[in-house]
Amino acid sequence: xxxxxxxxxxxxxxxxxxxxxxxxxxxxxxxxxxxxxxxxxxxxxxxxxxxxxxxxxxxxxxxxxxxxxxxxxxxxxxxxxxxxxxxxxxxxxxxxxxxxxxxxxxxxxxxxxxxxxxxxxxxxxxxxxxxxxxxxxxxxxxxxxxxxxxxxxxxxxxxxxxxxxxxxxxxxxxxxxxxxxxxxxxxxxxxxxxxxxxxxxxxxxxxxxxxxxxxxxxxxxxxxxxxxxxxxx
Numbered sequence: 001x002x003x004x005x006x007x008x009x010x011x012x013x014x015x016x017x018x019x020x021x022x023x024x025x026x027x028x029x030x031x032x033x034x035x036x037x038x039x040x041x042x043x044x045x046x047x048x049x050x051x052x053x054x055x056x057x058x059x060x061x062x063x064x065x066x067x068x069x070x071x072x073x074x075x076x077x078x079x080x081x082x083x084x085x086x087x088x089x090x091x092x093x094x095x096x097x098x099x100x101x102x103x104x105x106x107x108x109x110x111x112x113x114x115x116x117x118x119x120x121x122x123x124x125x126x127x128x129x130x131x132x133x134x135x136x137x138x139x140x141x142x143x144x145x146x147x148x149x150x151x152x153x154x155x156x157x158x159x160x161x162x163x164x165x166x167x168x169x170x171x172x173x174x175x176x177x178x179x180x181x182x183x184x185x186x187x188x189x190x191x192x193x194x195x196x197x198x199x200x201x202x203x204x205x206x207x208x209x210x211x212x213x214x215x216x217x218x219x220x221x222x223x224x225x226x227x228x229x230x231x232x233x
Contacts, residue, residue: 009172010115012194019090024083088128100213149179
């Protein structure tokens, strides 16, 4: 297959945003009269959207029960207020990201962010980390009616890029990403340094585990060389 686009997750793939997310979650808990939680625990709560992060942070555990509706709304407003102030303040672009994006662009690959992060936080983070300029399309957690692991955001990104989904591959860090790509019938490359709710990425069914996004270009070259040698392109 002659791939034309890479769809890429944001939190845990492009950017280590846990410091800001954890500070916002603990500021929310403090405002509600709760003790702070350790960063390594909060890092396991990221990956299934802001609402789930808030619910897990309220419960202090991954398998959170549904909170009282009024408490959740109060917590959500507090979290959003704090995260608006903190978003991008302590977040860091992972090593190899910029070089990897530049390599993919040099190969003629279009780039799209596909994240479960709400649009109001996605765009400021991309701008504050200076990553926005690399992407042709940005799909946030509230762009579509479904979030990852549903494939709809991936289909939407392909539509905006004016390509067929068979011409794209996905780069992420979690089960969410792997399931979304598989449901969209796309190859998926997984990075081991991100947020997979505390589970090892080696347990995921993926096409490859890569150490940095730079290696995505190596994987792509290998695929194209194999197809050229087999006479498929």
